[in-house]
Amino acid sequence: xxxxxxxxxxxxxxxxxxxxxxxxxxxxxxxxxxxxxxxxxxxxxxxxxxxxxxxxxxxxxxxxxxxxxxxxxxxxxxxxxxxxxxxxxxxxxxxxxxxxxxxxxxxxxxxxxxxxxxxxxxxxxxxxxxxxxxxxxxxxxxxxxxxxxxxxxxxxxxxxxxxxxxxxxxxxxxxxxxxx
Amino acid sequence: xxxxxxxxxxxxxxxxxxxxxxxxxxxxxxxxxxxxxxxxxxxxxxxxxxxxxxxxxxxxxxxxxxxxxxxxxxxxxxxxxxxxxxxxxxxxxxxxxxxxxxxxxxxxxxxxxxxxxxxxxxxxxxxxxxxxxxxxxxxxxxxxxxxxxxxxxxxxxxxxxxxxxxxxxxxxxxxxxxxxxxxxxxxxxxxxxxxxxxxxxxxxxxxxxxxxxxxxxxxxxxxxxxxxxxxxxxxxxxxxxxxxxxxxxxxxxxxxxxxxxxxxxxxxxxxxxxxxxxxxxxx
Numbered sequence: 087x088x089x090x091x092x093x094x095x096x097x098x099x100x101x102x103x104x105x106x107x108x109x110x111x112x113x114x115x116x117x118x119x120x121x122x123x124x125x126x127x128x129x130x131x132x133x134x135x136x137x138x139x140x141x142x143x144x145x146x147x148x149x150x151x152x153x154x155x156x157x158x159x160x161x162x163x164x165x166x167x168x169x170x171x172x173x174x175x176x177x178x179x180x181x182x183x184x185x186x187x188x189x190x191x192x193x194x195x196x197x198x199x200x201x202x203x204x205x206x207x208x209x210x211x212x213x214x215x216x217x218x219x220x221x222x223x224x225x226x227x228x229x230x231x232x233x234x235x236x237x238x239x240x241x242x243x244x245x246x247x248x249x250x251x252x253x254x255x256x257x258x259x260x261x262x263x264x265x266x
Numbered sequence: 267x268x269x270x271x272x273x274x275x276x277x278x279x280x281x282x283x284x285x286x287x288x289x290x291x292x293x294x295x296x297x298x299x300x301x302x303x304x305x306x307x308x309x310x311x312x313x314x315x316x317x318x319x320x321x322x323x324x325x326x327x328x329x330x331x332x333x334x335x336x337x338x339x340x341x342x343x344x345x346x347x348x349x350x351x352x353x354x355x356x357x358x359x360x361x362x363x364x365x366x367x368x369x370x371x372x373x374x375x376x377x378x379x380x381x382x383x384x385x386x387x388x389x390x391x392x393x394x395x396x397x398x399x400x401x402x403x404x405x406x407x408x409x410x411x412x413x414x415x416x417x418x419x420x421x422x423x424x425x426x427x428x429x430x431x432x433x434x435x436x437x438x439x440x441x442x443x444x445x446x447x448x449x450x451x452x453x454x455x456x457x458x459x460x461x462x463x464x465x466x467x468x469x470x471x472x473x474x475x476x477x478x479x480x481x482x483x484x485x486x487x488x489x490x491x492x493x494x495x496x497x498x499x500x501x502x503x504x505x506x507x508x509x510x511x512x513x514x515x516x517x518x519x520x521x522x523x524x525x526x527x528x529x530x531x532x533x534x535x536x537x538x539x540x541x542x543x544x545x546x547x548x549x
Contacts, residue, residue, distance in 0.1 A: 139297070143299060143300040143301075144297045144298065144299055144300065145287070145297060145298055145299075145300065145303045146296050146297040147283075147284040147287045147288060147296070147297070147298070148284065148288065148296070149296045150296065151296045151297065154296075182297065185295075185297065186299065190295065190298070190299065190302075193294035193295055194294065194295050194296055195294075
């Protein structure tokens with residue numbers, strides 16, 4: 087059977103232009119949170135998207151996931167204009183990487199909900215922690231057959247499978263008292 | 267016939283795959299893996315190929331787009347999947363595995379699994395089962411519903427032929443061929459027809475079962491004197507006369523069995539040449 091070949095340049099250029107427009111249009115909504123993309127930023131994001139897709143061996147058809155990432159994360163207290171573009175690039179990379187790692191078992195919404203919730207609650211904005219710990223543990227659980235996220239759309243799932251012991255306020259206060 | 271797959275515009279092909287991908291994820295995802303995209307492209311090519319190579323004279327007009335040909339091909343694949351189901355039910359109405367395990371497993375267990383899981387829209391090119399029982403026709407170049415359709419046709423012809431004989435007679439031939447024949451992966455008709463060759467060449471009625479030492483020697487002599495080509499002609503001639511007698515000039519069945527003439531000639535000649543005609547002419 088035939089192989090998929092790359093399409094003509096004009097088609098690619100048209101798709102890219104369309105995606106840049108979509109990203110810039112998102113500014114109307116995100117500027118209330120102090121987040122705005124310039125045309126240069128949008129171009130860079132589209133370029134990075136292509137690189138990530140190539141690296142993760144995935145194809146996007148029609149809509150790009152980037153606007154969805156923007157709308158899901160723009161209200162976060164941990165994202166600032168100074169690192170907005172870098173954060174979006176990282177989130178996009180993680181998204182595609184873990185789509186693969188979870189064998190496409192999760193829908194886009196389920197994965198985005200999960201990422202956003204952990205980013206806000208468990209990770210406190212730490213992208214490395216989101217990628218290396220939360221998504222890693224979650225993807226292992228999904229590969230092992232965990233399916234509760236289907237009912238919750240990816241919300242409130244991590245605490246059921248979280249195996250990492252984190253900062254414990256009570257323990258902290260006890261130790262503090264001991265020190266006194 | 268068709269334009270040839272290379273004649274379709276690349277962007278048309280991509281557009282069909284994109285639409286198929288959207289249906290595949292049913293709005294739940296905006297991306298798929300390369301492997302899934304390739305599989306969907308194969309699904310599109312399978313349907314296009316189905317239309318271009320259909321028996322009923324479909325003609326791909328120059329102005330037809332890839333999308334139109336794909337949709338027509340998809341309908342043909344759908345129809346074929348329906349026919350496979352009908353043919354299978356017809357086959358099973360009188361199916362006999364003659365104790366052969368791999369025939370039973372492939373037909374009675376494997377094919378229902380195929381009918382249940384075959385995905386006409388997203389993976390029509392997948393055969394899903396290994397079709398372990400060997401038939402007398404090479405269908406390795408076929409896949410998906412084409413392969414299963416052809417396989418069922420062949421099994422139906424075999425059942426039609428074997429059904430002309432007493433089932434205990436067939437089973438006894440198989441048992442004499444190998445005491446543990448139930449676990450062999452061999453074609454039943456091939457074994458039965460080789461045995462029948464002996465009867466036809468000796469003008470010995472089937473009711474007179476078993477071959478004497480003299481008869482086996484005589485058969486040995488016949489096949490030693492024949493070249494491979496002559497042996498094939500002889501076998502082909504007897505198959506035709508057998509068809510006229512038992513299966514009322516069933517041309518398709520005759521053509522099917524013709525596919526085994528060469529293998530039968532080689533097997534009989536080698537059995538005779540090593541001094542064991544009794545391993546070929548069994549009952």
